Amino acid sequence: MQVLQAGDYKYILLELENEEVSAAAKQAGFESKLRENDRNIQLDLTALDRQNPLLLFDAADPANLGWFSRCQFYVDGRTGGVMQTPISVANKRDRSGRSQVYSVRVKINKELPATFRLPGRQPITEQVFYALFQNFLHALTRTGVAVCGNGLVQPLAGRTENYGPRN
Numbered sequence: 417m418q419v420l421q422a423g424d425y426k427y428i429l430l431e432l433e434n435e436e437v438s439a440a441a442k443q444a445g446f447e448s449k450l451r452e453n454d455r456n457i458q459l460d461l462t463a464l465d466r467q468n469p470l471l472l473f474d475a476a477d478p479a480n481l482g483w484f485s486r487c488q489f490y491v492d493g494r495t496g497g498v499m500q501t502p503i504s505v506a507n508k509r510d511r512s513g514r515s516q517v518y519s520v521r522v523k524i525n526k527e528l529p530a531t532f533r534l535p536g537r538q539p540i541t542e543q544v545f546y547a548l549f550q551n552f553l554h555a556l557t558r559t560g561v562a563v564c565g566n567g568l569v570q571p572l573a574g575r576t577e578n579y580g581p582r583n
Contacts, residue, residue: 417541419530426530430502430542432457437524440546444553457524460508462516463557469517471555472505474571475562487562489555494567500535501548502528505561507570517572520556524549 418429434450434457441448441461449460463470475490489498496504508519524545534540534548555561563571 420527428528428530428532428540430526430528430540430545432524432526432542432545436546437549440550441553444550445557446553455525455527457526459522459524460519461522461553462519466518466557469572470520471557471560472520472563472569472572473560475564477571487555487560489552489561491561491563491569493563493565493569496523496569498552498561499564501552502526502532502540502545503549503552505569507572515570515572520572 417431420427420429434452437457437459438448438450441459445464445466446461447464448462451458472491475487489501491498491505496506498505502525504523504525506521506523507515508521510516528540532540534544538544552561560573563569
């Protein structure tokens with residue numbers, strides 16, 4: 417981890433190892449394609465040998481109340497950001513434009529403001545990030561990740577059709 421100074425601004429630069437990120441994805445049961453640039457890592461994740469869609473569900477649907485109550489991660493539906501983490505999520509689409517239910521695109525920001533803290537005011541380090549990322553991937557396959565709001569990210573599990581106006 418490095419601290420960068422750019423004028424009045426300070427940034428934390430996470431020095432993540434591509435092999436560690438790919439190994440975490442593989443251990444969670446995903447096939448991954450990784451692309452890296454200076455500020456982030458982008459992963460295309462596909463769940464292998466899975467019968468059901470990834471557990472990315474609509475938090476506003478009352479039918480998903482059981483998933484929502486045990487959920488650990490929440491995605492802002494408009495931006496795709498996983499709340500209080502340096503991770504963003506997007507749907508992968510097939511050629512006809514429909515979301516692929518076994519795949520997601522994940523972006524990991526390596527450049528964060530120096531004031532960035534995880535829940536509980538825990539500062540971020542590479543080791544803490546790897547544990548967080550592993551937990552996130554397991555949540556996608558086992559406990560569920562809630563999508564809060566409409567917009568960029570569409571749910572993959574539960575009732576995903578729209579049934580008229582929402583209250």
